[in-house]
């Protein structure tokens with residue numbers, strides 16, 4: 001019982017030990033890896049000075065905004081593609097093609113169209129998260145039971161009711177899976193986009209700036225913060241998911 | 251006019267890359283309004299397929315089907331599917347499942363709740379009404395599926411082995427309940443059963459289907475008096491019909 005509780009800690013503690021050893025004995029240059037102490041003190045300084053908070057919030061805001069836009073546009077498109085063969089046939093190629101383009105390759109284009117402010121970052125994360133949501137919502141519909149649609153047909157359920165009362169809940173478990181992937185992706189895209197032009201606030205920007213001047217303690221602190229944000233978003237989503245799609249797999 | 255008219259209907263499934271499978275072969279039937287008809291036949295003989303065609307959720311590949319003089323799919327059909335897990339909604343509670351057809355019919359919410367609760371009460375599920383569908387036992391799920399079909403107030407009630415998961419006494423109780431409602435409402439009912447006694451006990455006529463591809467082996471009118479009573483199961487008349495049905499499968 002107690003041993004099982006310890007399991008999640010074994011690997012992190014080993015990593016910490018390994019980290020301490022390689023930095024203590026200078027197996028790697030201090031320019032690349034700080035000691036755990038240096039890292040923690042840099043992190044604490046950033047946290048207690050309040051400096052990190054603005055950056056976390058800026059990144060979080062862009063991530064969530066992009067994700068929200070992706071949900072609003074992507075989920076309905078995916079549901080319609082899953083439901084109607086004609087819509088599927090007309091969009092399938094385009095979606096698959098756009099999905100094959102690495103989203104970051106489009107960033108210069110988005111800069112041109114949306115400018116160098118928040119809009120281009122939000123738009124790019126919405127773009128890539130949206131494509132993930134389209135595909136997952138579509139799979140969700142395809143995974144649903146055809147018999148439920150037939151049952152609805154015997155009761156002459158209208159198209160709109162079929163969509164909202166059957167197809168949507170039917171696809172919801174898969175949509176949530178897609179949302180979890182999409183929000184992580186949204187964060188990745190935002191952090192990468194922040195490393196380029198036109199940002200003062202944002203974790204990506206700070207990671208880049210700290211790296212340019214070899215402040216590795218700070219750099220790792222911001223990387224760590226980005227990790228924490230991703231972790232919390234993912235875990236938070238899992239919590240909501242369990243509560244909302246309680247029937248999943250049953 | 252016949253309520254249901256099935257004329258030389260055939261159904262062949264074409265699987266990609268596989269052999270075409272002929273499931274229904276030259277089926278002809280006449281069913282009158284208000285009749286209680288049971289279907290009896292071996293597994294995989296096409297009973298579900300035939301009912302799907304009558305409900306308008308699958309197309310026949312040959313022949314003609316008319317329900318109330320129109321192609322299938324127009325009449326109000328209450329369908330209790332054989333596979334209740336895939337036809338009901340696990341994201342809804344028991345009562346919400348029964349409320350679904352009432353929402354579709356735009357029945358006002360207090361009235362709908364009253365109807366749904368009444369139906370659930372009659373099958374003894376009122377205390378379980380707030381349970382999610384997946385939290386119910388197989389038999390309870392089946393009872394909810396039956397309630398949903400009734401809640402729709404259909405013109406045609408189709409029940410595909412609706413009692414297959416119920417225990418002995420619940421089955422007998424549901425049979426009597428079904429007959430009571432039928433007596434009051436005279437809804438045309440099509441009922442598939444693998445239990446000869448049940449198929450005879452409920453029916454005005456029993457349609458016996460052959461092995462694949464299904465043909466109508468025989469249509470037997472059941473002249474037992476109504477209301478039916480469980481004591482009839484041991485009468486001579488009942489026994490004669492039973493023998494007649496079972497003998498059809500003896501030398502196969």
Ligand SMILES: Nc1ncnc2c1ncn2[C@@H]1O[C@H](COP(=O)(O)OP(=O)(O)OP(=O)(O)O)[C@@H](O)[C@H]1O
Nearest residue numbers: 263271273292293294295296297298299300332462
């Ligand atoms: N969509 C389908 N595609 C291909 N074959 C099918 C399809 N649906 C049913 N069949 C086949 O048609 C035959 C009849 O199936 P059906 O479900 O109508 O039988 P049934 O009489 O209801 O059987 P049971 O008593 O087991 O419920 C079976 O052999 C089945 O494999």
Ligand SMILES: [Mg+2]
Nearest residue numbers: 297298332410
């Ligand atoms: Mg069947």
